[in-house]
Amino acid sequence: MTIRLYGITNCDTVKKARAFLGEAGIAHDFHDFKKLGVPQERLQRWIEQVGWERLLNRQGTTWRKLDAAVQAAVVDAGSARALMLSQPSVIKRPVVETPSGEVLVGFDAARYAQLR
Numbered sequence: 001m002t003i004r005l006y007g008i009t010n011c012d013t014v015k016k017a018r019a020f021l022g023e024a025g026i027a028h029d030f031h032d033f034k035k036l037g038v039p040q041e042r043l044q045r046w047i048e049q050v051g052w053e054r055l056l057n058r059q060g061t062t063w064r065k066l067d068a069a070v071q072a073a074v075v076d077a078g079s080a081r082a083l084m085l086s087q088p089s090v091i092k093r094p095v096v097e098t099p100s101g102e103v104l105v106g107f108d109a110a111r112y113a114q115l116r
Contacts, residue, residue, distance in 0.1 A: 003028040003115055006042070007093035009035075017094045017107045026115055033088035043084060046095060049103045052080035055091055062089035 005021070005028050007014035021028050031039070046055055056074065057063060063071065066087070074080050084091050096104040098115060 003099065004031060004097045005029070006031045006033065006038075006091075006095040006097075008033050008089065011093050013107050014094045017096070017112065020107070020109055020112055021115075024113060024116075026112070033091065038085055038088045038091065040085065042097070043081060043091075046103050046105075047077050047081060050105055052077045054105050055084065055095070056080050057090055057092040060090065060092075062087055066090075 003021070003026065005014070005017060007017070007030075009032050018028075018030060043055075070083070074083055092105050094105075094107060096112075096115075098104065104111060
């Protein structure tokens with residue numbers, strides 16, 4: 001299995017991560033949430049492995065634009081999952097799946113350098 005990076009093409013953090021991997025010569029595939037959607041089975045695995053709280057980006061523009069009632073309704077993994085499927089931009093990016101099955105959330109150059 002190759003490294004798979006999930007995110008949105010125009011996200012600055014995803015751009016940094018993709019550039020880093022490319023410049024380091026680390027082979028990877030990219031899955032664009034906007035074009036390909038959020039893979040439901042993968043999202044469930046990410047939630048189980050890193051927790052919905054880590055995946056949900058409460059600092060992002062998409063979250064801030066949500067109605068307060070929608071925000072307040074996110075209280076557990078199920079409600080967070082439903083929101084992430086309907087609003088992929090609320091997922092913290094990038095999400096990386098390593099060949100060993102580890103899931104990384106966000107960009108960390110030092111950690112990415114170890115993915116060789």
